[in-house]
């Protein structure tokens with residue numbers, strides 16, 4: 001009798017009950033290290049056979065994978081090694097294979113197979129220990145390059161805080177999420193690495209699958225696997241390059257301690273991503289098995305040695321439904337809610353229609369949610385309405401969320417043992433177990449073996465890899481009685497597994513194709529993706545207050561200036577409005593100790609897309625009031641805040657420095673008193689829009705502020721916002737009592753009054769006003785007032801204001817080009 | 828389902844016509860002796876490989892004609908009561924039918 005693995009310890013009885021919860025038969029699998037279908041790691045090097053060499057030759061001959069890139073890779077690798085020394089890479093991170101392997105590794109035990117080199121072990125040549133590498137297959141996630149480290153907090157106070165760069169991003173790590181699935185050993189390895197990228201801002205996803213072209217063990221637990229991308233889905237720019245390199249290295253312990261993904265080839269500068277081991281499995285999934293009362297004894301586990309028709313070297317072990325899908329790469333959780341469903345659920349006829357099963361799923365499945373989730377309901381019932389000929393069905397192909405439920409019919413043809421079978425009881429058990437796995441395979445969107453070529457893409461750009469039919473496959477997805485030689489030919493060669501193509505689909509296809517309740521049944525053999533912060537060196541983004549102090553008064557709106565610089569040595573094209581239009585940038589704010597929140601601009605400008613060439617070293621600018629976002633105020637309490645901006649440069653995310661600022665407590669009773677009416681969404685809008693007369697309560701709050709707290713810089717913002725509508729013919733939609741009474745009215749323009757208020761607000765204490773409004777809005781506002789004066793015929797007033805503006809610009813060292821432009825308007 | 832229909836002499840026996848793969852909503856006419864016995868619209872459910880089962884009562888040796896008017900396809904089959912399951916497929920531009928003794932199973 002085989003030893004049981006610790007992790008999959010089991011019992012093998014089924015408890016039958018009439019109602020309530022019951023227990024399922026348990027697995028008793030062979031220890032994986034002893035299993036002939038398990039690959040325990042690697043010794044030496046393997047370059048894939050069967051045409052894979054051609055890939056290598058291709059790349060070298062065509063230069064698609066250039067040596068230069070490889071060299072750069074090596075240089076960066078040194079930097080990576082330094083990171084180890086600095087302790088940034090944790091030692092003793094979980095070992096994918098589980099326990100740290102014994103030292104030295106015991107050959108004789110689980111030898112890595114297949115692919116033991118027939119040549120002498122290549123490189124490095126015998127070291128103190130042999131070139132033996134334990135398993136690495138599993139799921140990895142990207143660790144952002146910086147860790148947010150707590151900074152010593154300056155003492156709160158009113159003294160100015162000098163702007164400074166703060167190390168580490170505050171952008172939430174899920175801005176860019178990378179999941180890497182490495183599939184080179186453990187059960188039925190497929191020699192694939194797939195990469196899933198999803199980027200939060202702007203939302204974009206990508207997926208790529210790469211075929212392994214070499215797998216090298218460079219020494220004890222020091223493994224390098226290279227693979228070439230052959231399938232892509234989604235935004236290809238998120239996963240640049242053509243070659244994927246995965247490295248797993250020992251650090252200070254015996255197991256692997258550091259993992260890295262490198263994208264290279266295709267002429268790109270190699271990108272490196274530090275990875276963290278997440279799981280030995282590729283995805284989690286939960287199965288809930290429910291039984292209809294009259295379904296009798298159900299088979300949820302099978303002893304592979306119980307029927308004599310089987311492969312000669314098939315291990316004798318008891319597989320459960322969980323074991324099968326664990327070996328397919330899933331972290332299976334069996335729901336404890338195994339219920340017995342009353343037969344009445346099937347209606348008066350006692351047999352089940354698809355609709356009745358769907359209703360039962362909604363009623364009895366504890367996880368039912370009608371949304372994509374890695375969970376499935378498995379129903380064992382006696383018979384379907386279609387009769388004895390239907391042994392099982394993945395019935396859930398109606399409605400919005402397919403593939404959530406599947407059924408096995410115990411009173412069906414799957415009980416019909418062929419005459420003369422040597423072990424009818426084992427045959428029936430095997431057939432019911434096989435059927436259950438088959439139906440569950442459908443819920444993973446697997447087609448029948450002879451239907452693989454039918455997976456028609458539903459939309460352009462959304463196809464799964466075209467597959468050839470596998471009519472003779474010894475797979476759970478083939479019909480045993482359909483192959484040449486019939487069911488005995490099938491089972492004499494069936495290893496209780498899915499085919500390679502099926503495993504590649506389940507483990508590596510875009511997850512929406514596979515996940516239950518996601519892509520519709522049979523539609524998408526289709527995809528999803530992570531984020532890589534820009535490391536190309538093409539652009540630099542700076543977020544800055546453009547004033548000396550980063551201390552803000554309570555109530556004072558925080559305006560940030562963004563500066564994007566071309567750091568490449570060549571001119572690059574750019575949309576010059578992209579920092580201002582509110583559609584390309586976002587800002588993340590974090591009140592220290594609180595969560596990171598995303599600022600979304602209240603105003604976005606649509607403009608004709610145009611691109612200008614930006615010379616090397618030149619910059620474009622933008623400014624935004626970031627205190628209030630579309631969903632409320634982000635800066636409304638005293639304390640320290642961190643800000644970081646990100647900009648989307650056509651798929652490449654460029655992130656800024658982190659800026660730290662301080663917001664003081666209320667200076668007076670009056671400031672505290674206006675706060676409740678001030679920190680409202682409407683006031684945020686009035687400030688962002690420079691006036692919104694329709695929001696009268698918000699305007700009242702701002703008026704109160706200007707009266708009771710005239711010394712607070714927020715009063716300058718309020719004065720500008722309250723009077724700006726007077727500069728133009730401001731239209732509002734007014735309704736007296738009903739929609740029918742709605743009318744557009746144009747408010748009276750009063751440029752003179754507005755100009756007086758704003759000139760006072762902006763030019764008396766001009767430096768303070770420019771500091772609080774921010775350079776760009778401040779000078780923009782002055783020019784707007786001058787333009788309104790001129791429009792009204794007050795050329796003298798306009799000229800005076802522009803003259804003062806130019807003086808102010810010179811004093812504050814505004815860009816010469818802006819000054820020249822303003823002076824030109826003066827003439 | 829045409830029940831107890833008599834054509835010629837002798838007892839009728841239950842026959843199942845299984846429309847399997849690959850039908851995509853075709854309209855199929857089942858007739859015998861010039862009489863239409865059933866009109867079937869068949870669409871294969873890929874997770875079972877079955878589109879529709881039509882249950883009829885027919886005589887041993889009776890010839891049935893299956894026709895897809897829209898495609899101009901037709902095939903004939905002679906009913907054998909000992910092989911009461913008629914499996915019908917539409918593949919490679921042809922309509923095929925063959926009878927089997929045991930009920931085809933689908934999963």
Ligand SMILES: [Zn+2]
Nearest residue numbers: 448874875934
């Ligand atoms: Zn099936």
